[in-house]
Amino acid sequence: MTATNPNIIPANYQKELPLVEIIINEKPGEERVDFDIVFVGAGPASLAGAIKLAQLVKQENEKTGGRLGEIQIAVVEKANEVGQHILSGAIINCRAFRELFPDLKAEEFPFCGPVKGEKVLFLTKKKTIRLPTPPPMKNHGNFVASLCEVTRWLAQKAEELGVNIITGFPVKGLLVENNQVIGVRTSDSGKNRDGKPLENYQPSTDIAAKVVVLGEGSRGLLTLGFLKWQNIKSPNPQIYAQGVKEIWQTKTPLKEVVHTMGWPLPADVFGGSFMYPMSENLVALGIVVGLDYEDANLDPHYLLQEMKTHPFFRKYLEGGERLEWGAKTIPEGGYYSLPEKLSGNGVMIVGDSAGLVDVPSLKGIHYAMSSGILTAQTILEALKRNDFSVESLGWYDRAVKESFIIKDLWKRRNMRLTFKSGFYWGSVKASLMQISGGRLFGKRIEITADSQVPRSFSPPKSGYATFQPDGKLTFSKLDSVFKSGNATRDNIPSHLIVGENVPLEVAEFYSHVCPAGVYEVAEGKLHISPPNCIDCKATDVLAPRWTPREGGSGPRYKRM
Numbered sequence: 001m002t003a004t005n006p007n008i009i010p011a012n013y014q015k016e017l018p019l020v021e022i023i024i025n026e027k028p029g030e031e032r033v034d035f036d037i038v039f040v041g042a043g044p045a046s047l048a049g050a051i052k053l054a055q056l057v058k059q060e061n062e063k064t065g066g067r068l069g070e071i072q073i074a075v076v077e078k079a080n081e082v083g084q085h086i087l088s089g090a091i092i093n094c095r096a097f098r099e100l101f102p103d104l105k106a107e108e109f110p111f112c113g114p115v116k117g118e119k120v121l122f123l124t125k126k127k128t129i130r131l132p133t134p135p136p137m138k139n140h141g142n143f144v145a146s147l148c149e150v151t152r153w154l155a156q157k158a159e160e161l162g163v164n165i166i167t168g169f170p171v172k173g174l175l176v177e178n179n180q181v182i183g184v185r186t187s188d189s190g191k192n193r194d195g196k197p198l199e200n201y202q203p204s205t206d207i208a209a210k211v212v213v214l215g216e217g218s219r220g221l222l223t224l225g226f227l228k229w230q231n232i233k234s235p236n237p238q239i240y241a242q243g244v245k246e247i248w249q250t251k252t253p254l255k256e257v258v259h260t261m262g263w264p265l266p267a268d269v270f271g272g273s274f275m276y277p278m279s280e281n282l283v284a285l286g287i288v289v290g291l292d293y294e295d296a297n298l299d300p301h302y303l304l305q306e307m308k309t310h311p312f313f314r315k316y317l318e319g320g321e322r323l324e325w326g327a328k329t330i331p332e333g334g335y336y337s338l339p340e341k342l343s344g345n346g347v348m349i350v351g352d353s354a355g356l357v358d359v360p361s362l363k364g365i366h367y368a369m370s371s372g373i374l375t376a377q378t379i380l381e382a383l384k385r386n387d388f389s390v391e392s393l394g395w396y397d398r399a400v401k402e403s404f405i406i407k408d409l410w411k412r413r414n415m416r417l418t419f420k421s422g423f424y425w426g427s428v429k430a431s432l433m434q435i436s437g438g439r440l441f442g443k444r445i446e447i448t449a450d451s452q453v454p455r456s457f458s459p460p461k462s463g464y465a466t467f468q469p470d471g472k473l474t475f476s477k478l479d480s481v482f483k484s485g486n487a488t489r490d491n492i493p494s495h496l497i498v499g500e501n502v503p504l505e506v507a508e509f510y511s512h513v514c515p516a517g518v519y520e521v522a523e524g525k526l527h528i529s530p531p532n533c534i535d536c537k538a539t540d541v542l543a544p545r546w547t548p549r550e551g552g553s554g555p556r557y558k559r560m
Helices: 044-064 095-100 147-160 221-229 300-307 311-317 365-385 395-401 404-411 417-421 423-435 477-483 504-513 538-542
Strands: 037-040 073-077 118-123 128-131 164-167 171-177 180-186 189-191 197-202 206-208 211-214 240-249 257-262 271-279 282-290 321-331 347-349 519-522 525-528
Touching (some): 037 044, 037 180, 044 147, 044 365, 211 221, 211 365, 221 347, 240 538, 282 300, 347 365, 365 395, 365 404, 395 404, 504 519, 504 538
Parallel strands (some): 073 164, 118 257
Antiparallel strands (some): 118 128, 171 180, 180 206, 189 197, 240 321, 257 271, 271 282, 519 525
């Protein structure tokens, strides 16, 4: 590994998407498992879709004397238990919950409690300045929640309706025939580091279905593969942020929802931080960093540790205990980064996989669930017609376009993109867009994919260069991986596709991007520790490709 030009364009060192391994032109094998509808990923979008579809099928059979017959619905999840790979803020607009469960009261939903107060702060290194809450960020009527608990609750509701929840089965590819998706293939398990079968080896399983709904979350591999296979574009490329989060038991109660801007983020980096009360002495806090930053030294994990030393956060956290840690990517492109089509022959895309996130309001969960509900309504009609072609499933695209989801994203279509101009000028533009309902500066702002943004090394801040975690308030990456509950075998094969001849500077950049210490530079070489990976997908955006590994690998979140 030799030194090269310190100007780094990450895409130059990324492998191509392994399309031949994602789009599998084969019929399901003889030992296949058959369902009518398969949802991939047990997140809010898939679970809402499965619940709504089960409700609709039951209503249709009651109305028609059982004309549809028994419809087998499955949700396939890569974690050992629903919720173990789920991480979010999370403040929830319960609109979709009320639509799914109109007979339940808000206090019966799996929320920590309503938002009782909120504030937005601008931070300098030592000071706190309160700002007016921007209209999109006002949360009156919304609820603080643990998304882990929400998805576990939704899974239970789905099972009560007869939905099959299948955990511990990552999906690695779409089975296709004559341009029609006809099922999925799961990952095999029980191989050693060299890929050779162990005594507990289990081959992959083929699952046949009339419709496959992709609810994989941010940066879904099957979704990326399907869009490339079908050459489905978007006006702008999707861009992402990395969120790093912790759960703390505190001695000082937090009474209100807090969002911050400014320090410790540099002025030219988009992002912010949050702290939410989950119970009287339990808080969730984290930092979100746009992955279009230009400083190759920037390290989101370190920024979170530094953030906690601010007097505002320290007064709550000091003397408390960190219970859990995690990270994930968030699609941030908004309206202009949505795929031109969200459906195809036998396939549909929902939630974060589709990019249905509104960054100005910091919301995505109710959009995800509502998209799942729209898939269910579409699938019911397709079942009645026994037609699962793109023409039949295309009703979903029309329904999404006419929904409140797209109306919301359209109003704020450029607000995230204006911050390409820098934080201060971007804030001015975003405010004017809010006032004008999106009309001012409403023409599409063209952006570059995160992996195409040039990076260069600036001199590291003295604090970063000398960072030594104290083990009480601040922690190392490896200590944090332990707090994610990571259960990956040490001798598992690598699921990361690394480019050839990665230069030293690029390896150093990878080590900063990854919050889990998967990539390190030692003795002038790139060292990779795949078992550390918590599936946040940040390096899949900027560095080696992520692919599924055996079921149960990765984090085991409990409260996130």
